[in-house]
Amino acid sequence: MTPGHEPYGQSTGLLSAVMASCRDAIIARSFDGRIEAWNRGAEEIYGYSQDEAIGENVSLTTPPDRRSELKRLRDAARDGQVIENFDTVRTRKNGETFPVAICGFPIKDKQGTAVGYATVERDISDRVRSADELRRALAEAQDATAAKSRFLANASHELRTPMNAIVGMTALALEEDISLELRDYLETIRDSSDAMLHLINDVLDLSKFQAEEFELDETPFNPRELLEGATKVLGPAAHAKGLELVCHVAPDVPSRLIGDPVRLRQIITNLVGNAVKFTAAGEVVVELTEVESHHRRCRLAFRIADTGIGISEEDQTRIFAPFTQVDGATTRRYTGTGLGLTITQHLIHCFNSQLHVESAPGSGSEFSFELTLAIDDQPANPDAELTAKMKGLSVLVVDDNEASRQTLIEQFNAWGMKALAVDSGDEAVSQLRAGAPDGGGFDIAVVDALMPGIDGFTVASQIESDDSLATKPIIMASATDRLEFSRRCAEAGAAAFVQKPISQSQLLSAIGQATGAATLEGQRNQGLFDKPSVQPLTILLVEDTPANRKVVQTVLSRRGHHIDIAVNGREAIDEFRKKPFDLVIMDVQMPIMDGFQATEAIREIERGDSRPSTPIIAMTAHSMRGDRERCLRAGMSSYLSKPLDLAKLLKVVESVADRKDGSVAWPSNETPQKAPSEPDAEAPPSRRLVDLDAALSRLRGDRSLLRDMIGFYREDAPTLLTAIAESLEAGNLATLERAAHSLKGLSANFDAEAVVNAARDLELAARTGEEGKLSKLAADLTKAANQLMDFFEDYLGGE
Structure with missing residues (x-):
């Protein structure tokens, strides 16, 4: 104790009462390292009695690795500072270590001089235990959420897989020469399958929304x-x-x-x-x-x-x-x-x-x-010739529902026809006898089959049996069963029929059929196999589900392509070693070896054998965010989701045949060698650096995917440039070659010729050991890649 200062034992009665009643440990210490005061709370928390503690060294309850905290408390008190609450650990008399929260403050004499320091120490075992339990519960909840997401993705895959066969086989059946009734059944199956897919997606979508991954x-x-x-x-x-x-x-x-x-x-x-x-x-x-x-x-x-x-x-x-x-x-x-x-x-x-x-x-x-x-750009109207023939025709609309009447009148007016509407069969017959408002008869009547009073069939029968009524072409409309409906329409003398809700194309076709402007019989919609097939391709189809294999194999075979089959990734690798393929269609989720692993192995085979890169199209029934990007990162060239859009499948597959002359690079990890050339001074900077139109064309106009790929480039290119610089400094030519190769493939997705050529030159020099060229080639590549990244930054900022 410093001479002349008030000893700790002369504390006021109020302070003694506070210390005695407080359940927290209140401990006073002198600057020379002794415990001077020890309240009842300290006895309960630490297990030492007051007699045992007072006079002992301040480190009595402090573990060796926490002694520095005592020095910090002491130094702060000498400076007159208060130490706010901090969490640490202390040791009880029985050797148990436990968590405490401590705050420290100086003890001053009457003159305001610091003579020691005190701490208030609280046992926070319960709080820490609760926090640990909360963390464990949070971790378990996160694991459960991840498990739920995996379950939903897998459940979606399992549900989509049979749906793929239903949708695909229905699409193939619709290509056959079948009756109108059977075609209608199949179209209903197709539309209902689409609706079922939407229902399947509901639960998966909810999970995406909750995870903010939509x-x-x-x-x-x-x-x-x-x-x-x-x-x-x-x-x-x-x-x-x-x-x-x-x-x-x-x-x-x-x-x-x-x-x-x-x-x-x-x-x-x-x-x-x-x-x-x-x-x-x-x-x-x-x-x-x-x-x-x-x-x-x-x-x-x-x-x-x-x-x-x-x-x-x-x-x-x-x-x-x-x-x-x-x-x-x-x-x-x-x-x-x-x-x-x-x-x-x-x-x-x-x-x-x-x-x-x-x-x-x-x-x-x-x-x-x-x-x-x-x-979007408005396409030419394929129905322009037919609507031109119908312009000026007068039409009587008979329907008891006002909304239906107004919709039909608006559509007929848009086609240049003169429309009049009535809401009952009685009015229809009266109006037909009176004739059209311009004094002539009606050229055609569209009649709702199911109306109160005189229904549409009765109206049609009266018109057909009464020679005084000039209007003979009748189109019947109803939501009833089409097969039964068509039979009754024919008996009533109707020239054509439409099913409610009436679509514009359906109505237009019926009018063309009824008036003779066009005919439905014998017409066949543009089909998957109508246009001449492109140059046949040799394709490796990797798919473990028989129904899905059958759909894809049937479509591609009927287009003239030769298909080899593998049912898992291991078989795919074996087939790929045997002979080259123009294209690989790779399912992602398969037993034994999945599509990602198989793709990586195929790319290794190509590099080892110096084979050109084969386009690989991924097929997956997953639809979680990142699945498409993961396919592209794995070395796949494009992505198709299940159930397959067969027209899109053909478009993607046959774009390979269109590009087999090498004039346009397929977006893969390899790009055809091009002779170096000076940049065109007249060309805009974007064309000298990159061809986004070509990249977007290969992505089938998917601007969202293009933006994602640009984001991947901006994320991965700096890492690859760093790897190139470090490998060059360390003299590790193998790592340098791989990094240059990866940057070349990354840049080829955008037809970025300057970066691709520079990366190829560096890759070749590293492979052949031309160390004297490496520094300059690396500098050239870094400059070109940074220019491309600057362009991408401006491009994304300007959208």
């Missing part, structure tokens, strides 16, 4: 065909309940947009499916109109309205929660996962929009949203 694609599509196709699938369900299902697409909606048609169709299917499910009588109207259009972009309004049970204001927020329907009774009455609206809302958010609902119990519901999409 992204949209961008591809051209026809919004009218999308909307009409989505509603047609739900037509039988609507008809079974006696509902009128109307699909109305305004004539001014562009015929070609860029967006994600799969997800947009999923939105429409979910909303229309819900409307049909919760509507007992009346109608469901699906409407698409254009709000505005400028600068090659348009804003579209989607509206789905029904006359169903309605939703209370309270339930209008609750229905968007997962696994929730309007109420318990409704859950028992109406089947479903309860995920539809949850996923729909998330999907619309991904499109940067909001889903709005207007409803009241018993008054039906209206769901609406607006999307802004880019307008």
